[in-house]
Amino acid sequence: MTDSPDTDGIDGALRAALTDFAALPVVVAASDFDGCVAPLVDDPAQSAPDPRSMAALTALAQAPDTTAALISGRARGVLSELSGARPPLVLVGSHGAEFESGFDDALTPEKTALLNQLVAELQAISARRPGTLVETKPASTTLHVRNASEADGEAALAEALAGPAAREGVQVTHGKAVIELAVIETSKGRALDVLRRSAQAQAVLYLGDDVTDEKAFAHLRGPAAGGRDIGIKVGPGETAADFRVPDTNAVAAVLELLAGLR
Numbered sequence: 001m002t003d004s005p006d007t008d009g010i011d012g013a014l015r016a017a018l019t020d021f022a023a024l025p026v027v028v029a030a031s032d033f034d035g036c037v038a039p040l041v042d043d044p045a046q047s048a049p050d051p052r053s054m055a056a057l058t059a060l061a062q063a064p065d066t067t068a069a070l071i072s073g074r075a076r077g078v079l080s081e082l083s084g085a086r087p088p089l090v091l092v093g094s095h096g097a098e099f100e101s102g103f104d105d106a107l108t109p110e111k112t113a114l115l116n117q118l119v120a121e122l123q124a125i126s127a128r129r130p131g132t133l134v135e136t137k138p139a140s141t142t143l144h145v146r147n148a149s150e151a152d153g154e155a156a157l158a159e160a161l162a163g164p165a166a167r168e169g170v171q172v173t174h175g176k177a178v179i180e181l182a183v184i185e186t187s188k189g190r191a192l193d194v195l196r197r198s199a200q201a202q203a204v205l206y207l208g209d210d211v212t213d214e215k216a217f218a219h220l221r222g223p224a225a226g227g228r229d230i231g232i233k234v235g236p237g238e239t240a241a242d243f244r245v246p247d248t249n250a251v252a253a254v255l256e257l258l259a260g261l262r
């Protein structure tokens with residue numbers, strides 16, 4: 001077997017692992033949204049999923065003994081709108097903290113007050129740095145610097161880190177040209193644990209492209225840890241995942257292969 005990538009971006013080792021995974025009785029197949037199912041775009045509001053990936057995820061969700069899920073940093077309502085996903089495809093928003101049943105960590109009045117303060121502080125930073133943007137979500141707020149100059153972007157992130165991010169009770173998550181400040185504990189890894197438990201699955205597959213997805217990969221147990229989970233990093237960069245694919249087209253190929261096998 002060679003490890004040279006196939007035309008669809010799936011190498012021999014990953015293809016073999018996917019075949020073994022698909023043969024297990026009960027599995028969870030989950031993916032991040034932006035940069036995996038949906039190509040990255042300059043305006044996050046214009047993000048649109050690859051129809052091939054959505055069709056494959058929908059087929060997986062309908063397959064017997066198979067849970068399919070999208071786990072995103074976005075608010076769950078926004079994820080639902082952008083993806084167009086319908087049950088039984090599971091949607092988890094806010095970096096794994098926001099399920100259909102709501103947040104798994106309560107939003108107290110104190111936390112809401114803290115969130116309002118963080119939003120005001122990020123907005124003040126953003127107002128001084130052209131091209132930056134503040135997004136608010138039910139339990140977090142995000143400073144986006146993707147469309148700012150390098151100097152403004154770096155300065156804005158540094159100000160956010162030194163100011164609001166340093167407040168007590170704030171959970172900080174770094175992504176690609178973003179910093180997110182949450183007032184509840186968020187982890188895509190914890191979301192995978194919840195899905196694994198409720199499905200009583202023998203194995204979990206997860207696709208992710210960003211720094212936040214490393215928390216998910218860290219919760220997986222691949223062959224080296226005596227498990228049968230599959231972590232797939234999408235694109236370049238350091239990762240704890242056992243496998244890698246180049247881009248969103250390859251994500252579609254992985255999901256289609258899996259849907260065909262289930």
Ligand SMILES: [Mg+2]
Pocket residue numbers: 032033034035036208209210
């Ligand atoms: Mg992503």
